[in-house]
Amino acid sequence: KDDLKLQVLVLVIMYLKxxxxxx
Known part of the structure; x- marks a missing residue:
């Protein structure tokens, strides 16, 4: 599953924002 990847991606986006x- 890519659930973890998706979560990390969201976290990174929020961090960048x-x-x-x-x-």
């Missing part, structure tokens, strides 16, 4: 917003 946070960084871009805090700039």
């Amino acid at each position: 946070k960084i871009m917003i805090s700039r």
Whole structure:
């Protein structure tokens, strides 16, 4: 299953969004 991959991808996206917003 790719459930874990999907979760990690979502986490990475949220993390990137946070960084871009805090700039």
